[in-house]
Amino acid sequence: MKAHAGEPLKRKPYERKLRDLHAELVKVQEWAKHRGAKICIVFEGRDGAGKGGVIKALTERVSPRVFRVVALPPPTERERSQMYVQRYLPHLPAAGEIVIFDRSWYNRAGVERVMGFCTEEQARSFLQVVPAVEKAIVDSGTILLKYWLEVTEKEQTQRIQERITDPRKIWKLSPMDLKSYSRWYDYSRSRDEMFRATDTTWAPWFAVHSDDKRRTRLNIISHILASVHYEAPPREKIKLPKRQKSDDYEEPDFARNWVPDVS
Template sequence: MGDKKKHNKTSAPEGEPLSRKLYEEELKRLHGELVSLQEWTKHTGAKVCVVFEGRDTAGKGGAIKALTERVSPRVFRVVALPPPTEREKSQMYAQRYVPHLPAAGEIVIFDRSWYNRAGVERVMGFCTEEQATKFLETIAGIEKAMIESGIILLKYWLEVSQEEQTKRIESRINDPRKVWKLSPMDLKSYSRWYDYSRARDDIFAASDTPWAPWYVVDSNDKRRARLNIITHILSKVPYEAPKREKIKLPKRQKAGGYVEPEDIRHHVPAVF
């Protein structure tokens, strides 16, 4: 199964921040393995579904970017649904997610998922306790049906400390590159740390099953978290690296009298 068993033995000691150099070296290797996973998925018609959940600022977006930046968006599809429409509000809660589940040859990544019902919606008062309870009573069975249909389902909960979350929220407030990430909802959820903790515990109690367990990721060190997540995904999917044929570039055609025009209009100014 490719090079999945190997890892960088020169990484920084546990507890120390991982250097950018080591991170990028290991990420490059893992990206090669993700391409192998992609080609195996296309060839075999496998269906892979990866769920990312966790507190605000836990690093879900960065992990998803690291996972997908070197693969095809036609195979690795990222799903981040907006708030439900009035019609969707009248449906069974998980129903709006079903059309986005993977078909053959696809890897679908949920940036938050059906667990919004028992997480964000419950904590922020967008659903009733009865609705959240009903969801928790039924979701394990729904996920079992997913798996019985042939989907490989992997669920990750990214966990961040109070101190690190505060640091990241303040960074969003003060850095103009990150201010778009900050919403009034983030500030409200920040104040409800223990409500989210209770909601998380209830989610785990109801849906950490033998067929669809939760995998918790320590994401205080974003670089380590990303490498650990990708490595774990690769270890959980039984892919095989495809055999590659030797590629030889063909010769270019002759100009056949073509002459480049002297002036091409509308150049981008050379500022740098």
């Protein structure tokens, strides 16, 4: 599928559509709690492809106690001695939870392989094993959705340049990003092999062109909603109770320090 060739989506229609999608995500949240559903969403893709923005749009109007974002740091010495996927397994969802992996066990098939943090033998062994692990996850009753965000070379360059020059974005730039930037085709080859080995009927990959950030967010959230067969759970009618009477209570000047109004 080719990238969307039209004009970038304008802010107002984007915000209007996102508002509607947020309302549906709340329904998914309440349905998951009501039914004890388990949903696991994996986000992978090239550096600068917009994974963080998608996750922010996905979670900004729901409960962090239900929608949990997992972004693991580098493994400890103990974790390095374990089976590779082992450290991710405790973070999988329990009943009533939706877990979002901001990068996942697929680090081994991507950055670790390209940047030499694992051997070719380790990478190939991972690709052989992971479909069976994901089959076990799905067979346990978990809805597993895997998304790959693909950005063009030109757009990636622009976004990484912004991380260098925009003081609001410098925290997004790591030394690894700079090292990875020159390895475009090594990442392409690793992505291709990863897809061949792990794009299964029980846990398929869903790819999305992400040059237009707003379209990407709407498309992915819409796809998640279409992939989860949810319905709004029953909800009791709510009426606010009356407030208690003041009984001559008077509000004192209770605080010595107030935050100044700078607007």
